[in-house]
Amino acid sequence: PKMKRRHAVLCIWLLAAWLPAALSMIASPHPFMEKQPDGQEVKMHIHGTEVFSYLSDEAGYTVVQGNGNAKGQRWLEYAVLDDNDELVPSGLVVGKADPKKAGLNKRTTPRKETVMKKCRAKKFCSDDNSGPAKPKMSIQAITSGNLKNLVVAFKFADHATRPVPSRENLDVIMNAVGGDSELAPTGSVRDVFTVSSHGQLTLESTVYPWVTVSGTEAYYADGDSGTQVLWEGLKEALDIIDSDPAFDFKDFDLDNDGMIDAITFLHSGYGAEWGGTDAYGTGYRNRIWSHKWAMYSPGPWTSSNKGRGTVQVYTYHISPAVWGTSGSEIGRIGVIAHETGHFLGLPDLYDGSGGSGIGAYGLMANSWGFDGSQRYPPIMSPWSKTQLGWVTATEITADGTYSLSGSWNTPQVYKI
Incomplete structure (x- = not known):
């Protein structure tokens, strides 16, 4: 398409402030x-x-x-x-x-002030200066090359006998290049980032075998679709993996900064973001809402030292391993890719109060995809790509006729 610049001012108010709160699936x-x-x-x-x-x-x-x-x-x-x-x-x-x-x-x-007060109480918002150091929005250190991602799949104590996707199938939706005709017919999570980064980022996920934590789904949801109580379960799952003498968290700290490079938690329940009551009679307030946040209170989890130093897990993101609110169909790529985008440092670009945000054509605004199936999530928006260093925007400073190719395969962005 052609675009002609005239003497006009285009004002786009986007993210006037990055709210220090849990970043979640809409x-x-x-x-x-x-x-x-x-x-x-x-x-x-x-x-x-x-958040609300x-x-x-x-x-x-x-x-x-x-x-x-x-x-x-x-x-x-x-x-x-x-x-x-x-x-x-x-x-x-x-x-x-x-x-x-x-x-x-x-x-x-309720008013925003009331919502934020409740959110702070469950430690999923931190717009004040009280308490321990709070999470800050920032771009991750590794946004190009190979990014090693640990996938922690865990069952809640009351889901011990529930059918869940196999470790092998989880590996497919995370890693299969070109996807899989049944499990990921439109591509894998890895494919989403390969395309959006124009080949600059390769997300390499290692799926650890399923572990079971000691608390129930409702316990970790804490009557509010997940609060800081959830961190107990996440840390317990990490402890179980750390007790494996053959596993070293240092394999996921390639930049050697003492923090895990990337981590994904997948749980055995249905996402709270679906609303309603699931097939097991569990209401959405007693399920986990997919989100990215940080275990800042009382502090990050730290691995044991197996000879090469310790590794900490601070920021994390979590999604369901199963789809919908019934059955055991494997989860889909939209939510995992969206939350991984948060882990890389991107904010939500939708309007949680009901507006459209940036619209449908960006992963951080529309993880459900055009048909709501999460199998067709859009690629990253041009703004997101520039934030992650995948493209450099060319600023238009003069009248003229400019051409743009398809953004999915051309790293070309104009800034007006």
């Missing part, structure tokens, strides 16, 4: 059905991120679960804000009451 675009105590099914949607999420009906009215009646039944009810700026049930039952006639507003949510 909520599923797929509606889901929930059953009321009388058996009536209602169609619901989930919105938001790990909420449910709505098809019309966009906010929904919460009721407190329970004398029979112990908890109905889905329309939400209102109380005096503490908290979402509480209104007594108006979804599927029976008319929220519009009742004078309720669509998309009722």
Whole structure:
């Protein structure tokens, strides 16, 4: 396509501030059905991120679960804000009451200050100066060449007998060049970064055999789709691997800075970002929302010294190894690639409050892909590529006619 520059000013406000908070998968675009105590099914949607999420009906009215009646039944009810700026049930039952006639507003949510206060309490936000050193957004040291990535697949204690993808199949979705016709028909996670980096970054993942941690899924979710309690499980999984005399974390510290070069956690549950209740009866608040963050309190995990020094794990990202909310189909590349982008240092480029952000054509804004399957995640946006050093933008300073080729195979970017 051709682009002609005229005397005009184009202002793009993008990431005025990189919020120091957990960077997470945006909520599923797929509606889901929930059953009321009388058996009536209602169609619901989930919105938001790990930092704050909420449910709505098809019309966009906010929904919460009721407190329970004398029979112990908890109905889905329309939400209102109380005096503490908290979402509480209104007594108006979804599927029976008319929220519009009742004078309720669509998309009722707490103020940002209330959301951030709760987020800080679970240590997934850190926009104040209290407490230990907080995670800071920065580009990782290794964004070109070979990046060795340790994949830690772990089961929750109550999932010991659940069917999960094999280690070999996880290796396929992470590493197979060109993908696999059944497991990764559009390419692997490695392929996503090979294409986006124009061949400059090769993500080499090593999948360790499944380990089982001592806590349940609900314990680590902590009633809020994951809090700092999750770090206990992550550190326990690392301890189990570290106890293997044949395994040395130093193999994943090629730049010898004492920090692991890259790490991916895959868990045995269904992602909380799907919303709803899964096939085992677990609600999304008791599942883990896919995210990238850092184990900053009380501090990073440190390996044993097996002769070459210790290695620390501080930043991490976590995704489900299984797809959807039922069955044991292997997870898909969209969420893992998106969270890996965070690990490299990129922020979310979507609008968690419901806007479109940069739109559909960037991995950090649209990890679900054009069809919501996570099999067709877009490549990195030009801005993301420049941040990671994969392309250099040419600034347009004069009138003229300029040509651009397809961004997927040409490292060409103009800055207006």
